[in-house]
Amino acid sequence: MRIIRSPFAAIGLTALVGMASLPLKAAPPADWQLVFADEFDAAELDATKWSTTMAFVGTHGPRYHNEYYASYTLDEDVMLGDGLLRLRTDRRDVKGDNPAGDFTYSQGLVSTHDKFTFTYGYIEIRAKYPGGKGLWPCFWLMPQNLAAWPPEFDIAEYYGGQRKMHHGLAHGTMTDTLWDSTGDTETEFENVWHTYALQWTKDRAVWFVDGIARKTIAAEYVPAVPMYVLLSNSISSRRGPSSEPDENTVFPNYFAIDYIRIWQPPPVPVVAKTDAEPVAVVVKLEAADIPVVVAAEPTAVQP
Numbered sequence: 552m553r554i555i556r557s558p559f560a561a562i563g564l565t566a567l568v569g570m571a572s573l574p575l576k577a578a579p580p581a582d583w584q585l586v587f588a589d590e591f592d593a594a595e596l597d598a599t600k601w602s603t604t605m606a607f608v609g610t611h612g613p614r615y616h617n618e619y620y621a622s623y624t625l626d627e628d629v630m631l632g633d634g635l636l637r638l639r640t641d642r643r644d645v646k647g648d649n650p651a652g653d654f655t656y657s658q659g660l661v662s663t664h665d666k667f668t669f670t671y672g673y674i675e676i677r678a679k680y681p682g683g684k685g686l687w688p689c690f691w692l693m694p695q696n697l698a699a700w701p702p703e704f705d706i707a708e709y710y711g712g713q714r715k716m717h718h719g720l721a722h723g724t725m726t727d728t729l730w731d732s733t734g735d736t737e738t739e740f741e742n743v744w745h746t747y748a749l750q751w752t753k754d755r756a757v758w759f760v761d762g763i764a765r766k767t768i769a770a771e772y773v774p775a776v777p778m779y780v781l782l783s784n785s786i787s788s789r790r791g792p793s794s795e796p797d798e799n800t801v802f803p804n805y806f807a808i809d810y811i812r813i814w815q816p817p818p819v820p821v822v823a824k825t826d827a828e829p830v831a832v833v834v835k836l837e838a839a840d841i842p843v844v845v846a847a848e849p850t851a852v853q854p
């Protein structure tokens with residue numbers, strides 16, 4: 552679909568914020584605090600932050616997800632160097648043991664499950680996505696509670712077979728799952744550095760690419776549960792959204808991530824009025840009263 556930016560909306564926003572020019576970059580509000588970051592400058596993956604296997608509902612094992620995928624997760628496909636995390640996929644025969652099976656492709660994946668979760672905040676990566684039929688590199692969030700899927704945030708999920716970047720939220724229930732999604736086929740994503748971010752507050756979520764809002768959801772189905780981070784470079788099966796690789800798909804290929812940073816609103820102390828000492832302090836996590844800073848948003852979408 553084609554995204555059209557309205558000059559009238561830009562004028563309105565400029566007037567609203569009282570600035571001479573429209574801010575082109577989104578950023579977390581100034582008082583939000585950095586709560587998680589990895590610049591990937593080390594020689595090895597920081598195991599205090601990341602695991603290299605998956606753990607979620609419906610997976611066939613920690614190294615293979617389900618029939619939509621054709622790739623088996625290997626630690627050796629998670630690579631550090633030159634200040635980057637590089638997640639590799641390769642076409643090769645893999646004999647899996649967890650779950651057992653023969654696979655044609657390997658993949659790299661990192662996850663913060665059981666190591667870092669958050670509810671509400673601003674999360675951003677700078678990354679370069681690979682392109683090609685069958686490739687399925689993803690930046691996503693899943694609920695820490697494995698029994699409670701959905702929700703799922705697909706912050707930037709690339710379908711190489713469709714040349715489409717998917718920004719989406721799964722909600723509803725396991726048996727009646729609903730998706731609120733947008734797919735961008737206009738922007739060049741393959742082998743180009745971009746930043747990808749999600750600003751997630753109570754009942755509101757905004758997706759950004761290079762600081763420009765690409766999708767906004769304002770609804771009570773925006774999740775309010777602790778979620779963890781996944782970065783993966785997978786191969787789609789014939790049933791998956793990227794189709795199978797073909798003879799033109801380049802292997803090995805790499806999903807390169809320069810950094811990941813997560814900010815959260817500061818805790819807002821709520822002082823309980825009471826005659827007794829001590830004063831009770833409650834940490835308010837909803838951040839409902841904290842203004843969301845949003846850059847120029849697409850204001851009209853023409854199919």
Ligand SMILES: [Ca+2]
Pocket residue numbers: 590591592633634635808809810
């Ligand atoms: Ca870096």
